[in-house]
Amino acid sequence: MPTQSYRIVLAGNPNVGKSTLFNALTGASQHVGNWPGKTVEKKEGRIDIQGRECFVVDLPGTYSLTAYSIEEIISRDYLIDEKPNAVVAVVDASNLERNLYLVVQLLELEVPVILALNMTDIATKRGLNIDPAALSARLGGVPVIETTHGQLNRVEQLKDAINRLDSAPRPLRVDYGSTLETEIAALTQRIIASPDLAARYTPRWLAVQLLEDDDNLIERLRAEGGHDHLIDAAASAAARIEATTEEEAATLIADHRYQFIASIVRGTVIRGTSTSETFSDRVDQIVTHRTWGVPIFLLLMWIVFQFTANVSAPFVEFTEMLFEGPLTRWTVALLGVVGLSETWFESLLVDGVIAGVGGVLVFVPVLFALYLALALLEDSGYMARSAFVMDRFMTALGLHGKSFLPMMVGFGCTVPAIYATRTLDNETDRKITAFLTPFMSCGARLPVYVLFGTVFFGSNSGTLIFAMYVTGIVVALLTSLLLTKVIYRGRIVPPLVIELPPYRLPALRTVSRDIRRRVGSFVTNAGTVILAASVVLWFMLSVPASGSLSQFNDVELDNSVFSALSKGIAPVLSPAGFGTWEASGALVTGLIAKEVVIATMNQIYVGEDEEETLESSTFVDDLGEIVTGFGEALILTGQEIVNIVPRTLNLIPGLSLPDVQFLGGGEEEELASNSLEQALRSAFTPLAAVAFTVFILLYVPCMATVGAMRQEFGWRWALYQSGYMLLVAWLVAVIVYQGGQLLGWGVA
Amino acid sequence: MTMLAKPIEPAAPLPLSMVTSGQTVELVEIRSGHRLRRRLAELGLHVGTPMRVVQGTLRGPVILAVKDDCRLALGRGITQRIIVMPTASDKA
Numbered sequence: 001m002p003t004q005s006y007r008i009v010l011a012g013n014p015n016v017g018k019s020t021l022f023n024a025l026t027g028a029s030q031h032v033g034n035w036p037g038k039t040v041e042k043k044e045g046r047i048d049i050q051g052r053e054c055f056v057v058d059l060p061g062t063y064s065l066t067a068y069s070i071e072e073i074i075s076r077d078y079l080i081d082e083k084p085n086a087v088v089a090v091v092d093a094s095n096l097e098r099n100l101y102l103v104v105q106l107l108e109l110e111v112p113v114i115l116a117l118n119m120t121d122i123a124t125k126r127g128l129n130i131d132p133a134a135l136s137a138r139l140g141g142v143p144v145i146e147t148t149h150g151q152l153n154r155v156e157q158l159k160d161a162i163n164r165l166d167s168a169p170r171p172l173r174v175d176y177g178s179t180l181e182t183e184i185a186a187l188t189q190r191i192i193a194s195p196d197l198a199a200r201y202t203p204r205w206l207a208v209q210l211l212e213d214d215d216n217l218i219e220r221l222r223a224e225g226g227h228d229h230l231i232d233a234a235a236s237a238a239a240r241i242e243a244t245t246e247e248e249a250a251t252l253i254a255d256h257r258y259q260f261i262a263s264i265v266r267g268t269v270i271r272g273t274s275t276s277e278t279f280s281d282r283v284d285q286i287v288t289h290r291t292w293g294v295p296i297f298l299l300l301m302w303i304v305f306q307f308t309a310n311v312s313a314p315f316v317e318f319t320e321m322l323f324e325g326p327l328t329r330w331t332v333a334l335l336g337v338v339g340l341s342e343t344w345f346e347s348l349l350v351d352g353v354i355a356g357v358g359g360v361l362v363f364v365p366v367l368f369a370l371y372l373a374l375a376l377l378e379d380s381g382y383m384a385r386s387a388f389v390m391d392r393f394m395t396a397l398g399l400h401g402k403s404f405l406p407m408m409v410g411f412g413c414t415v416p417a418i419y420a421t422r423t424l425d426n427e428t429d430r431k432i433t434a435f436l437t438p439f440m441s442c443g444a445r446l447p448v449y450v451l452f453g454t455v456f457f458g459s460n461s462g463t464l465i466f467a468m469y470v471t472g473i474v475v476a477l478l479t480s481l482l483l484t485k486v487i488y489r490g491r492i493v494p495p496l497v498i499e500l501p502p503y504r505l506p507a508l509r510t511v512s513r514d515i516r517r518r519v520g521s522f523v524t525n526a527g528t529v530i531l532a533a534s535v536v537l538w539f540m541l542s543v544p545a546s547g548s549l550s551q552f553n554d555v556e557l558d559n560s561v562f563s564a565l566s567k568g569i570a571p572v573l574s575p576a577g578f579g580t581w582e583a584s585g586a587l588v589t590g591l592i593a594k595e596v597v598i599a600t601m602n603q604i605y606v607g608e609d610e611e612e613t614l615e616s617s618t619f620v621d622d623l624g625e626i627v628t629g630f631g632e633a634l635i636l637t638g639q640e641i642v643n644i645v646p647r648t649l650n651l652i653p654g655l656s657l658p659d660v661q662f663l664g665g666g667e668e669e670e671l672a673s674n675s676l677e678q679a680l681r682s683a684f685t686p687l688a689a690v691a692f693t694v695f696i697l698l699y700v701p702c703m704a705t706v707g708a709m710r711q712e713f714g715w716r717w718a719l720y721q722s723g724y725m726l727l728v729a730w731l732v733a734v735i736v737y738q739g740g741q742l743l744g745w746g747v748a
Numbered sequence: 749m750t751m752l753a754k755p756i757e758p759a760a761p762l763p764l765s766m767v768t769s770g771q772t773v774e775l776v777e778i779r780s781g782h783r784l785r786r787r788l789a790e791l792g793l794h795v796g797t798p799m800r801v802v803q804g805t806l807r808g809p810v811i812l813a814v815k816d817d818c819r820l821a822l823g824r825g826i827t828q829r830i831i832v833m834p835t836a837s838d839k840a
Contacts (some may be wrong), residue, residue, distance in 0.1 A: 064790040095817040098792035250782045254789035290805035388821040391809045496823025
């Protein structure tokens, strides 16, 4: 055996406890990364077996070596290309026959297999008793190790089995019957005759896969080049089989494999009196009911939405306070010590970097709350059911059942909504869904509607807000139809086929790991985009468009490069009724994040004379503020969690329970100064104000969204989406303004 | 809920989408392309597989207990193309 790196892989169906076994095997030595060029998680670790260093890889869950999804392609390619020294096939004992399908394929691939018999406790509970020795014997001597959680010495036994594993694999022969065997033999001969093929692939396995018409593998062979004759020969062999047997070769192969499996299971498994209806079945009879399923789903989504928007709010405010108060003061103080006080560098750090990056980091509590809710739904087993419940509605739109969830998440925040599309298996479905999510009006856009609503419509502002949400949904539905019925016309929505794991209590470890990873990737990825954008914007606001550079950082606002740029954009927006450089400027900064829109308007319309002077405070004061702020945020979070109950019950018509207040009455947040309201009234007509809010709703929500799209789908898609949103926003805003004028609205 | 007539004569094959909750059936035929048929086989659904409908929604998606070992949810696009034969269930 080569002394160089000894490679072990864990392979198996999804939801068989593979990750848990991987964790037990590798302990703290594991490393989580991504497969090259993919967003699929790659888990690796190192272990020591009898002084030999071994390299362990956890392959993504797969049902078969015939690959469909990205995960399955990764698993298959790794097994073929890397030729691991040992393959630990993790098997769910309570679903043995289906799980053995993959094991049979692995044995046909002639890789050295160890069978890890997992979840025997669940099998026993269902009255299934499996004899490991008999199973091993029937599989031609493949080692069978019981690895159920709690099994004594399971890791040691597994390591021992790996250590003693015969390097010469025992090929397993499924008898496919004379008609197929003749064709398989002929194809195998052809493959052996081609030395480079025989070196890379197991000949008999490749022959069977080709007869099964494994499209992805055929694609792979075509890409390698020079195998067209073989592929054609396999196709005509499959046609001959179908002509003689009147059955498709693929069906016959699957049937023979199951017959073979049945012969193995017979005599190794004793089925006792099984209780056919499980706890999960009884829950599903209510939760996925044809009448109750949808209302229950909507109720849960409402709770997730409440949780994300309100429960995180106190910590959002706390984070804001942290950046605007102590952090800014400390930076200013530190720069003062170094002698950089009142310089452009201070302005860059405070107005550019801290304000910009801080503006994004305040989203961390929102994401934390959202990912917690999602992880709970996912780990409890409900997520898989929600796709089933929404399947009918979504297929009518040409979307997949699972697309509904990211869209709901989009009402909270677009960035996690784009990441939430990862729950979809099909790449095209993911792209379409991610393309639609920004039209779901996110929480950051709401303050702009509120401001314009109160300024121009007073007590009727609620109507404007509601209209914006509805407009967003309508645009999303129309975009969906455009994508699914025109651009991806003729595309068959992959039919929904998912395994439903049994309901269970979410594991704290899985949930917290999920949250840490997802929030971490947001901070690093969106953070870098925002940092760059903030610095660029600061320079554009500081560099004069004309005159000498000595005015740097001391430039009149409407002489900055930024205003020059805004003036360039303004004429494009005039058909929509807001072609001033101030409005354009607010929209340009709004590209960074919608939170910035009102801040920019305050700066441009009201000017800097109202700029708050930094109140001096001592370091101890600041620490005190942080501690009390944190405590307050904790209490308010508790309050918001409790308030989900009355707010949810209030959905029942006629019921109106008050919210709980833990810290006395909260003061309403002041959105704008009176001077801004007056300035807006003279700058916009009511009709132009509506067109402006429509534009805010429909154009690129924030740089973090573009960053998330780029991370998930690449620059091309991120730019397509941004371009499309700008175009749609402009079109709809123009239609609103011009149409309104024709009807004689908003002129007064 | 409508009254369900007790089948006295031998049951006829029907699409899976028409089967009501609680009924046990056996898979007779999958009327689809070989790709989908192969995938279903890998998930444990092939001709002759005994299964129980956990949640039938009438013309919609279905939740199945396959061989009593695992639960599969199938969308309405497929359930109309899977033909099954009702079997006498041992438990009502």
